[in-house]
Amino acid sequence: VCFMSGGLDCSITFVSHILGKVCVHGRQKEILGVLVPRLTDLTKSDCIWQRICWRLVECVPDRGMEAVVLGFVQRASGADTLSRLLGNLVVKNKKAQFVVTQKMLLLQYGHTTTVLQNLLGYLSLDSLRRTLLLRVLQELLETWSSSSAVKHSPAEQQLYISKAILICLSHLKEPEIESCRQVLLTSMMEGVKCHLDSSLPQLRRLGMVVAESISLKINTEGPILKFEYKEDDETRELKSLVVQTPPFCVVPSLPDDESEKAGAVLPLVPESNEKLHSAVPVMPDEELDAELDSDDDLIPYDMSEDKELKIKAPVYIRDCIEVLTGSGSEDVDKWEATVKALESLVRKNPAATREVSVELAKILLHLEEKTCIEGFVELRQRAQVAVLTTDPIPVVEYLTSQFYSVNYSLHQRMDILDVLVLAAQELSCPKFHGKTNHSGAQKPCMQLLPGSDSSKDWRKIVDERIKSKTRRFDMGQSHVEVASCPNKFNAVAGHFFFPLIQRFDRPLTTFDLLGEDHLVLGRLVHTLAILMYLAVNTVAVTAMGKALLEFVWALRFHTDSYVRQGLLSCVSSLLLSVPAEWILADMTEELLETQSWLGDVMEKDPDGDCRRLALQNLLLMENLKKKLEAVPS
Amino acid sequence: MALPPPDPQFVLRGTSAAVHTLHFSCGGPNPDIPLLFSGSENGFIHVWNLKTHRVDTALDGHGRKSVYCVETMGGKDRLLSQGRDQRICLWDLAEGRTSVTDSVFTEHVGFCRCSLLKVAQGRWLMAMAARSLEEVQILELPSKTSVCTLKPEVGAKLGMPMCLKLWQLSCGSQPVLLAGYEDGSVVLWNVSMGKALSQLICHQEPVMSLDFDSEKAKGISGSSEKVLSIWSLNEQQNLQVYKTHKLVNAGISDITIRPDKKILATAGWDHRIRIFGWKKLKPLAVLDYHTATVHCVSFSDHSNPWERLLAAGSKDQRISVWSIYAQT
Numbered sequence: 003v004c005f006m007s008g009g010l011d012c013s014i015t016f017v018s019h020i021l022g023k024v025c026v027h028g029r030q031k032e033i034l035g036v037l038v039p040r041l042t043d044l045t046k047s048d049c050i051w052q053r054i055c056w057r058l059v060e061c062v063p064d065r066g067m068e069a070v071v072l073g074f075v076q077r078a079s080g081a082d083t084l085s086r087l088l089g090n091l092v093v094k095n096k097k098a099q100f101v102v103t104q105k106m107l108l109l110q111y112g113h114t115t116t117v118l119q120n121l122l123g124y125l126s127l128d129s130l131r132r133t134l135l136l137r138v139l140q141e142l143l144e145t146w147s148s149s150s151a152v153k154h155s156p157a158e159q160q161l162y163i164s165k166a167i168l169i170c171l172s173h174l175k176e177p178e179i180e181s182c183r184q185v186l187l188t189s190m191m192e193g194v195k196c197h198l199d200s201s202l203p204q205l206r207r208l209g210m211v212v213a214e215s216i217s218l219k220i221n222t223e224g225p226i227l228k229f230e231y232k233e234d235d236e237t238r239e240l241k242s243l244v245v246q247t248p249p250f251c252v253v254p255s256l257p258d259d260e261s262e263k264a265g266a267v268l269p270l271v272p273e274s275n276e277k278l279h280s281a282v283p284v285m286p287d288e289e290l291d292a293e294l295d296s297d298d299d300l301i302p303y304d305m306s307e308d309k310e311l312k313i314k315a316p317v318y319i320r321d322c323i324e325v326l327t328g329s330g331s332e333d334v335d336k337w338e339a340t341v342k343a344l345e346s347l348v349r350k351n352p353a354a355t356r357e358v359s360v361e362l363a364k365i366l367l368h369l370e371e372k373t374c375i376e377g378f379v380e381l382r383q384r385a386q387v388a389v390l391t392t393d394p395i396p397v398v399e400y401l402t403s404q405f406y407s408v409n410y411s412l413h414q415r416m417d418i419l420d421v422l423v424l425a426a427q428e429l430s431c432p433k434f435h436g437k438t439n440h441s442g443a444q445k446p447c448m449q450l451l452p453g454s455d456s457s458k459d460w461r462k463i464v465d466e467r468i469k470s471k472t473r474r475f476d477m478g479q480s481h482v483e484v485a486s487c488p489n490k491f492n493a494v495a496g497h498f499f500f501p502l503i504q505r506f507d508r509p510l511t512t513f514d515l516l517g518e519d520h521l522v523l524g525r526l527v528h529t530l531a532i533l534m535y536l537a538v539n540t541v542a543v544t545a546m547g548k549a550l551l552e553f554v555w556a557l558r559f560h561t562d563s564y565v566r567q568g569l570l571s572c573v574s575s576l577l578l579s580v581p582a583e584w585i586l587a588d589m590t591e592e593l594l595e596t597q598s599w600l601g602d603v604m605e606k607d608p609d610g611d612c613r614r615l616a617l618q619n620l621l622l623m624e625n626l627k628k629k630l631e632a633v634p635s
Numbered sequence: 636m637a638l639p640p641p642d643p644q645f646v647l648r649g650t651s652a653a654v655h656t657l658h659f660s661c662g663g664p665n666p667d668i669p670l671l672f673s674g675s676e677n678g679f680i681h682v683w684n685l686k687t688h689r690v691d692t693a694l695d696g697h698g699r700k701s702v703y704c705v706e707t708m709g710g711k712d713r714l715l716s717q718g719r720d721q722r723i724c725l726w727d728l729a730e731g732r733t734s735v736t737d738s739v740f741t742e743h744v745g746f747c748r749c750s751l752l753k754v755a756q757g758r759w760l761m762a763m764a765a766r767s768l769e770e771v772q773i774l775e776l777p778s779k780t781s782v783c784t785l786k787p788e789v790g791a792k793l794g795m796p797m798c799l800k801l802w803q804l805s806c807g808s809q810p811v812l813l814a815g816y817e818d819g820s821v822v823l824w825n826v827s828m829g830k831a832l833s834q835l836i837c838h839q840e841p842v843m844s845l846d847f848d849s850e851k852a853k854g855i856s857g858s859s860e861k862v863l864s865i866w867s868l869n870e871q872q873n874l875q876v877y878k879t880h881k882l883v884n885a886g887i888s889d890i891t892i893r894p895d896k897k898i899l900a901t902a903g904w905d906h907r908i909r910i911f912g913w914k915k916l917k918p919l920a921v922l923d924y925h926t927a928t929v930h931c932v933s934f935s936d937h938s939n940p941w942e943r944l945l946a947a948g949s950k951d952q953r954i955s956v957w958s959i960y961a962q963t
Contacts, residue, residue: 300898300912300960303920304637311884311905 014054015061022066030073038077038087045086056089059098067097068105075106076113081123093130103138108145111162115243118162119169126173136178139170140185146212147193153561156608157204161236164212168243171219183220190216201521201564207231208240215244315343319354319362322347326365334373341369341381348388359393360400367404367414383421390425394494398422402501408510415513415522419529426498430491430536489539496542499533502526503553520562527557527568534575544588547580551592558599563609570603570615577622582630597623640920643955644944645688652677653927654948655703656748659935660711661685661942669937670711671946673954674702680716682728683954685944696724696735704748708759708776715761715776717741717749723763725777739779742766745795751776752801752810760826762799762812771796771814773826783829785812787822794818797842798856801826802849815842815856821866823874835874837864844890846899848913853877855916857887857901865916880916882909886928893934893943898960900945902929908947910959920959927951 024033044051062070071091078084092099106113106121113121125135145151146163179186190213197209210229217227231237313335316322325333325340348355348362355362366386371378390397404410405418506515506526515523534550537543554569573596577585585593600623603616652675661669669685678699682692697718704717712729721744725737747764754760758775765772765784769791773782787793794817803810811832812824819838822831838858847854852868863880886904892913893899901909908922908929927950935944945957 300917300919302637302918303640305640305918305921307923308883308907308921 014057018058018061019063021058022062022070025069025073026066030069034070034073034077038074041087042079042083052086052089055087056091059088059091060094064097067095068101071098071101072106075102075121075124076117078120078124081120081127084120084124085127088124090128090130092125092134099134103134103141107138107142107163107166111159113162115165115239118166119243122166122169122173132178135170135173136182139167139174140182142167142170143185143189143193147189147196149192149196149199152193152196152200152205152209154608156610157202158610160205160208164208164240165243167212168215168240171215172244174219179219186216186220190220201524201562204236207237211237211240215241218244313339315339315347317347319347319351319358323358323361323365326369338373338375341375341378341385344385345381345388348385348392352392355389356393359389359397362389363397363400367401367418383417383424386421387424387428390421391428391490394425394429394490395497398425398494398497399501402498405502406505406508406510406513408512410513412519412522416525419525422498422502423529423532426491426495426533426536429494430489491536492540495533495537495540495546499530499537499542499546500549502533503530503549506553507556520560520565523557523560524562524564524568527565527572531568531571531575534572534579538579543580544584547576547585548589548592550576551589551596555592555595563607563612566603566607566609566612567615570600570612570619573600573619574615574622577619577626582626585626586630593623640922641957641959643922643924644958645956646924647671647673647683647688647954647956648952649690650675650677650679650681650952650954652679653930653950653952654954655701655930656705657931657933657946657948657954658705658707659933659937659944659946660707661944662936662938669935669942671935671954671956672705672707672714673948674705674716674718675952676701678702678718678720680705680714685956692728692733694726694733696726697722703746706749706751708751709753709757715749715751717763719744719746723749723761737777737779739763739774741772745797747796747798750799750801750812752803754803754806754810760801760810762801762814762826764796764799768795769793769816771799771812771824773801773812783826785814785824785826785829785831787816787831792818793820793822794841798844800845800847800854802847804849813845813847813854815845817841819858821845821854821856821874823868823872832872833868833874835866835876837866837876838862843887846890846892848892848896850896855890855892855899857890859886859904861885863887863890863901863916878916880911888929889931891932891934893945894936895940900932900934900947902932902947904928906949908932908945908955908957910945922947922955922957922959924955925949925951925953 021033021037024030041051041055045055059070059074071088074087075084078087088098092102102121102125122135122138125131125138142163146160146167152160194209194213197205197213200206200209210231214227214229315336316325322340322344325336328337363386366382366389369382375381390401401418401422405415506523509515509517513519513522515526530550530553534543534546537546550572554572557565557569560566560569597620600616600619604613604620607613607616650673654673654675656674658672659670660672670691671683671685673681673683675681678695678697678701680694680696680702681690682694683689684691694714694716696716698720700718700720702716702718704715706715707713708715708725712727714726714728715723716726717723721741723739723741724735727734727736741763743764743766745764749761749763752760752762757777759777760782761774761776762771763774764770767786769787771785773785774780775782796814796816798815800813801810802813810826812826813821814824815821815837818836819840819842820834820836821842822835823833824830825832837856838860840859842856842858845854845856853865854868855863855865857863861882861884863882864876865878865880866874867877868874882903884903884905884907887901888904889902891900896913898919899911899913901911903909906923906925906927906929908924909918910920910922911918925947929947929949931948933946935942935946937943941961943958943961945959946954947957948954
């Protein structure tokens, strides 16, 4: 590595060639690690060095151009540095242009945010390059708003593109925004639609954040788009990208605008304060009150009976039914009290509940919020679960039939699935009822996603039990820590499972699982996975396993990644729940086919979670094989 | 050991509808028949004879729409009633007549009770909520001419006026209006100039009812929350919060201060009537008789102090009449 010193007129082409060759051979790190900082320092103030640097990179042969440019972009410490080092290379050299505007933004997505910021900042700093910036923005928006891209590209790439869009937006100036306002608007509308359609919450949030930012940019006055979503680190990071002002901001108007607005707010505030007096209590000066207190003549009566008014909830289940179905706005207080008390009443009166279980289930399914109670959704769900666990068979028959009936909203159908899962959980492991209750409320599928970890948990529990039993052998069978009771889920597992799986491919007028309602399909698949998992040690488990495997096979190429994740967790539950011998006896062929499918998914599926799940499943299968080989046949 | 609260002296039944407003007429030149006027949800105004405890007359002038305000104008022969048919009716009840002599079409669809103030012999000022959302109109009766319209400034967002009280410091001085609004604030208006003198945010919820003691320049307001707010008027005509009192149950429909300014009564949504001492707002009694929301309370105007009564009208269609702290 050599450095020019003194104002010598020498040919840099040779150096460029060397640079190019070295970088192509993969030695970017070493050479650029030294070269870039040195050049940064030298070019800081010296114009000649800048031109030398530009000549240097311009002369790199095409073969090596990509590697060199990539290296420079990754190592530059800021957009202005990059600008000094590369100059207008992207405008002059076609290969460099391709690398910067296409390859790094659209074809690769592994670069860090700082690199993105440097890259796009570099494009924005010179007027010649700004046209490129606009073109880049348009292409990014095209990708962002294309529905096939949203469906098939991995989440990381989509995040990368969203970040790039936001950074571009932060660099745009007023006249440029004006010129491409229409384009921005149309792509925003299309893009938002595709993103909101997705079943993955992360993608939906991405769409919302980007759309909000675009709308903010193009609509400085008037109503802007505002979505409701949970803020988290990712959204905060994304939002911060738009706000940053680029270094060497040539546009003085931006900071001025902000200070103008701040100034306008202030005069309004003192005006409204003129006539308004805040409620500052003036404490009566009791010591100075020398008046004779004629109030002493008035003797208060006994007010001990004066307590808070409590509305009593009905004590009998049939009364509850009357109140809940009662017409009109008669007694909303009583209605509220009934809703709050219903779950405990149901659990305390199982016999009475069994008489009216289906009716109660019907009422609860259709119950709408009459007044504003806190936690209404949870109260209703817990009441439903209570009814279901008290009288499983008729109620589950009712609910599963309603799941496939016309004229229910998607929300109600998903409600049915949630209730089934929670009830199944309670029935199959009553000792864990208290613990998993709150975690299970929102997304039971996520918590119960079985992986290879939980198989080790099981082993631990079994080991502990064996240990505890051997220790107490002499003293006889004393109480084990966990009280065992018959598995209530055994009798009804089939009732939960088979009706749900039977009719998934028969579309109704308002409900088409295989068509538009893929969100519900995803939830259904996850529900089936959990039911399968909970059915361990039941009699029906093998039949369930077979049916589930067929179901998974039919849907394995579904385009929605949420559905595919569900299918893979179905396979996991299956492998964990169905006893190994039965799997091998009944389902060998199907298992082999599934294994090859899993291998395919692991390699080629665009969604990271799907790949991970496929890998776990393959590991489970391996474990299974080993277990069986270990047992002497 | 404190005494248990007294029972009602008597209970008037027979309105067959929730009672929304009460007004006594027991003083005046002809005191031998003490009367109580009540307005009900079925549109009738019942005139109760307090000696026989029966209805003497039933007036039907509001097209079966709820009557929510009843006041006498100088004696029991002239009555003013306000109903949900958007009308204020003036009745002539002398010599057994029951006719509506005049009516004012208010175009107000809310529940704000009007407020009357006698300014001269035969002349009254009446404050009522007008058609436009935030406005209060002052009319002169019986001529029905508009004196002024009190409009809050643009953007004040006070909401509907919920309760009004017209008063003047002494006969002949400037009439002033206190208005409680939907946003929880009480505004003091100068009627002759038509502008607001002071505004105070007393509650987070709408002000349901208020009453004012002009001698002590202190007022009290109740809302749908659990707090009673007592505020005072200082020399610069500015309202300030004096004290707040927390209640056991939320919701007050009506507050009234007894004419001798010693006690006050509140009508609660929790079916109870509470009595407080006015000086320091000392809780004195909780009268628990009604089985539904108490809509209104009213003190009688007996000239003889120990005949004084308190009446409360409730949604359970009964009017309870109490004799409480009458000896003081």
